[in-house]
Amino acid sequence: MTGGRWHLCAPPGAGKTLIGLELARQVGGRTLVLSPTAAIRNQWCAAVALFGAEPETFASATLDRPAQLYSVTYQLLGNPGAAEQELRAAARRKWVAEVVAQVGAEAAADRIAGVERSDPRRAKTELARHVRALRRSLCTGEDIGLDLAQLLGKRTSALIDRIAAMDIHCLVLDECHHLLDWWALVVNALVARLSEQRQLAVVGLTATLPDPDTVREELNYTGLLGPVDAELHLAAMVAEGGVAPWRDGVRVVELEPAESRFLDTWSTSFSDQLDAVLVSEPFIDWAVARVEGVDVLAWNRFWDNDPLVAAALARWWTTRDLSLPAGFDPPESAGADDAMTLDDRLLLVDAWLHAPDAEVPPQMRDDTKRILRRHGVSISTSGLRWTRSTADIVCSRSTAKGTAAGEILRQEAQVRQDRFRALVVVERDRAMSPPAAGKAVLGEDAGTAAGVLAAVCGVGQVAQRGVLCITGSGAWCDALGAERIQHAVNVSAQDGRWVTTRGCDIPAGVELVGRGAAWEPVHWLRAARAVLEDGTAQTLVATRALVGEGWNYPGMNVLVDLSEVGSSTAMTQLRGRALRIDPQQPDKIASLWDVVIAHPTAHGDWSRFRRRHARWWGPNWDGALVTGPGKVHPRANDVTPPPATEHEAINHASAAAMADHEDTSRVWSGVDADGIATSQLRVVSRRKRRQVRTRDRRWWLPGAGVIVAAGTAGAAAVDVAGPAAVLPGVAVVAGLLALSIRGRARSERETMLAFGRAVAAGLVAAGHPELRAAKIVGITDSDGVAIRIHNVVDDAATLWADALEELLGPLGTPRWMLISGDRAWRVPRQIGATKKSAEAFARSFRRHVPGARLLRAGTAEAAAHTLRAARARPDTLHRSLRWT
Numbered sequence: 001m002t003g004g005r006w007h008l009c010a011p012p013g014a015g016k017t018l019i020g021l022e023l024a025r026q027v028g029g030r031t032l033v034l035s036p037t038a039a040i041r042n043q044w045c046a047a048v049a050l051f052g053a054e055p056e057t058f059a060s061a062t063l064d065r066p067a068q069l070y071s072v073t074y075q076l077l078g079n080p081g082a083a084e085q086e087l088r089a090a091a092r093r094k095w096v097a098e099v100v101a102q103v104g105a106e107a108a109a110d111r112i113a114g115v116e117r118s119d120p121r122r123a124k125t126e127l128a129r130h131v132r133a134l135r136r137s138l139c140t141g142e143d144i145g146l147d148l149a150q151l152l153g154k155r156t157s158a159l160i161d162r163i164a165a166m167d168i169h170c171l172v173l174d175e176c177h178h179l180l181d182w183w184a185l186v187v188n189a190l191v192a193r194l195s196e197q198r199q200l201a202v203v204g205l206t207a208t209l210p211d212p213d214t215v216r217e218e219l220n221y222t223g224l225l226g227p228v229d230a231e232l233h234l235a236a237m238v239a240e241g242g243v244a245p246w247r248d249g250v251r252v253v254e255l256e257p258a259e260s261r262f263l264d265t266w267s268t269s270f271s272d273q274l275d276a277v278l279v280s281e282p283f284i285d286w287a288v289a290r291v292e293g294v295d296v297l298a299w300n301r302f303w304d305n306d307p308l309v310a311a312a313l314a315r316w317w318t319t320r321d322l323s324l325p326a327g328f329d330p331p332e333s334a335g336a337d338d339a340m341t342l343d344d345r346l347l348l349v350d351a352w353l354h355a356p357d358a359e360v361p362p363q364m365r366d367d368t369k370r371i372l373r374r375h376g377v378s379i380s381t382s383g384l385r386w387t388r389s390t391a392d393i394v395c396s397r398s399t400a401k402g403t404a405a406g407e408i409l410r411q412e413a414q415v416r417q418d419r420f421r422a423l424v425v426v427e428r429d430r431a432m433s434p435p436a437a438g439k440a441v442l443g444e445d446a447g448t449a450a451g452v453l454a455a456v457c458g459v460g461q462v463a464q465r466g467v468l469c470i471t472g473s474g475a476w477c478d479a480l481g482a483e484r485i486q487h488a489v490n491v492s493a494q495d496g497r498w499v500t501t502r503g504c505d506i507p508a509g510v511e512l513v514g515r516g517a518a519w520e521p522v523h524w525l526r527a528a529r530a531v532l533e534d535g536t537a538q539t540l541v542a543t544r545a546l547v548g549e550g551w552n553y554p555g556m557n558v559l560v561d562l563s564e565v566g567s568s569t570a571m572t573q574l575r576g577r578a579l580r581i582d583p584q585q586p587d588k589i590a591s592l593w594d595v596v597i598a599h600p601t602a603h604g605d606w607s608r609f610r611r612r613h614a615r616w617w618g619p620n621w622d623g624a625l626v627t628g629p630g631k632v633h634p635r636a637n638d639v640t641p642p643p644a645t646e647h648e649a650i651n652h653a654s655a656a657a658m659a660d661h662e663d664t665s666r667v668w669s670g671v672d673a674d675g676i677a678t679s680q681l682r683v684v685s686r687r688k689r690r691q692v693r694t695r696d697r698r699w700w701l702p703g704a705g706v707i708v709a710a711g712t713a714g715a716a717a718v719d720v721a722g723p724a725a726v727l728p729g730v731a732v733v734a735g736l737l738a739l740s741i742r743g744r745a746r747s748e749r750e751t752m753l754a755f756g757r758a759v760a761a762g763l764v765a766a767g768h769p770e771l772r773a774a775k776i777v778g779i780t781d782s783d784g785v786a787i788r789i790h791n792v793v794d795d796a797a798t799l800w801a802d803a804l805e806e807l808l809g810p811l812g813t814p815r816w817m818l819i820s821g822d823r824a825w826r827v828p829r830q831i832g833a834t835k836k837s838a839e840a841f842a843r844s845f846r847r848h849v850p851g852a853r854l855l856r857a858g859t860a861e862a863a864a865h866t867l868r869a870a871r872a873r874p875d876t877l878h879r880s881l882r883w884t
Helices: 016-027 038-051 080-103 105-118 120-140 148-152 154-164 182-195 215-225 234-239 257-278 281-291 296-305 307-319 342-354 362-374 390-396 399-419 436-442 449-457 482-492 521-534 568-578 604-612 644-659 661-669 748-765 794-807 835-848 860-870
Strands: 005-009 030-035 069-073 168-174 201-206 246-253 377-380 383-386 422-426 467-471 474-478 497-503 509-516 539-543 558-561 590-597 617-619 625-627 677-684 775-781 784-790 816-820 823-826 853-856 876-883
Touching: 005 016, 016 030, 016 038, 016 168, 016 201, 030 038, 038 069, 038 168, 038 521, 080 105, 080 120, 105 120, 154 182, 168 182, 182 215, 201 215, 246 399, 246 617, 246 644, 257 342, 257 362, 257 390, 257 436, 281 307, 281 342, 296 307, 296 860, 307 342, 307 860, 342 362, 342 377, 362 377, 390 436, 390 604, 399 422, 399 449, 399 558, 399 590, 399 644, 422 449, 422 568, 449 467, 449 474, 449 509, 449 539, 467 521, 474 482, 474 521, 482 497, 482 509, 482 521, 521 539, 558 568, 568 590, 568 604, 590 604, 617 661, 644 661, 677 748, 677 794, 748 775, 748 784, 748 794, 748 835, 784 794, 794 823, 794 876, 816 835, 816 860, 823 860, 835 853, 853 860
Parallel strands: 005 201, 030 069, 030 168, 168 201, 246 590, 422 539, 422 558, 467 539, 558 590
Antiparallel strands: 377 383, 467 474, 474 509, 497 509, 617 625, 625 876, 677 784, 677 876, 775 784, 816 823, 816 853
16 A cells, blocks of 8 residues: 555455455545446445445446446546547646736737637647647646646536545545546546545556557556555466466457458559559659669668668569669669569558658648558558558458358357356457448448357357347347247346347347336346346347446357457456356366467468467467467467467367366466466577578678678567567577587587577666666577576566566667677667667676677668668567466
């Protein structure tokens, strides 16, 4: 506890509600509970009965009547969908107040209106400055010079005044990972106001820490709640009997034929549209200016400063059957005669749009951005960034996923028999439609609850057991069991509510129509639980918005995740729905399934699946408890989706592992409740490497004083997933496993230990004494070498793992690199910020890797290493946590 504040992190099912109520009881006085959903809000009201209180009189789900405990949702503070607009409105009020103080109210209004009308760019800059000031105040608590009524607006200020008059002694923030921006600002203001009256107790409860988009958001969160005071790990909770054990499975599916044909043309279409940009006159003028009219030294500086763009430009040049001027020969490793790739085209477009000397017509810039955006690429001053494309949406909403879900349910029902209770989670309601580009392929209901319900009902063994579907729009069920499901709902319904059925356009389905008093989602969720408990329906299809947080049914033992969520925070919340202890099934083993489209030209669904498991624990195939996608199936460690020839084998192996409940139980029974999570990195050697074209002659680097021959070095795309993540696709420099030190070749394990110890020592030298006592160990097995860190706190272990991952990762274009012969490693960003820290790191690194020297980017030698690294097929590095 810090200054009257508790910050607790515990998994779903660990009893956070009871802990919060007990803390509130100890504080005494009235309590206000804020939570993200109506279901969670109602749980708090009902839970007071466990303490001997009468829920109807002791607790209230509104602020409209006297009570000892008020439980309301965060939405009372403001619409989360309008959070950015709310924050900008508050920033504008702050801007107005600042100008009023200088020139008076009337003149201020005219002046600001004039700026917004005549100079919108300046107005945007001013507004952004005040937004930053507001967000900074959340991190630092500094006075922004504006009272709350002006800052938050009349509605929000009136709400805070109303709560302040209610004599609140304790504020409970349930699922507090939601407090990242506007809600954080309002809650900060509420806490400040309530603290004026007395010392306020603040309790923050969450199942998982948030995934903030920025360091600023992370500081906002910790500034409000402080560091975590106590954390209960999932593994420990299973060992102590607080959460049911589980295993994760995956079913890899192929697109429907029409969807597959659409994706097959997507990459070609994208390249063709970019080619149209690359033959436009403005681009050609810029490209020619890079080569013609400049001397050899200027050309070499271009290579040195941005070798990847220069190599792409050389390939573009030769693709157009042009010969580079004499003396402008590219290095052998650049592959100037190779065919242009999509990455080459994107590199050139990015360089052209951001070049200070490029004259890009506004219309062409807008058209190019539109092409990029349509294909899932956004552009910013820091470069191009892949976002969601139509191809990714086609994969994530493929109708093949519903069919796969039906097959998973059939297999699980066959194993579990009458104990079978399943939840299929989808992202969208039936009313959503895909983007225009994919609409003809997907149709209106692709990937929605309606489409999945139809697919599941098409599996006879599943439909016979009853299927119910609920969304924010209503409820449906299978036509075969409609009468029984209707009866079960009506028996459980309260407050003058009942349901009837009517036909609908969902094949093999009927609609449930709520009668009597209004049917809200909370009533449908209550009905769903009653139907599952009765056994009338054994499968529930629901949207993530309804069941992703707060809804609980202990008998749920199968979860099929068809949602589009990628963050570990949302995944932990969702998977917790199936992990509740069931008194009726003391030996419950939960099956948690992912359904993934693995397509060679659209990796989004596969990448999202891998990110989901970045921080998620579970048994791996060797019987250890680890995080990361490799625990689901060893093939999931690879950043590249498996080809169609591997799908059947992966699915068969995963299904067999999921059906073996005895083995799953055996693994979990050996878990030590007093264990710890140890950072671990595993290197897997790639024996097959891409052939790199070489020529007989060597490339002379003018002014460098060295001759560099074409060779190989490691580089690959990194799928960064967070501090407790598995980071596959990370490169290990070619030749690392045969690193020669002091006249002898080190083994693979010794080499990895040398790098791990070098990074720990380098971080100490660069100003991180918390790693001084670190113990680095290495273990060799059939999958490669696992290197682990011990004897340090979690933050230090994460720092070490981050640095080692970056050191061995893609070389890219770092500010500093370490080289030894033809091998190169990037100096981690957290170390290479200054020359002094980079040099300190290098000196310490050399004690473990003799001969390594520091090299700054922007030289001919650094360019040669960068080019070689960009063209090599790497080994891989997987980062995870291991329970020991």
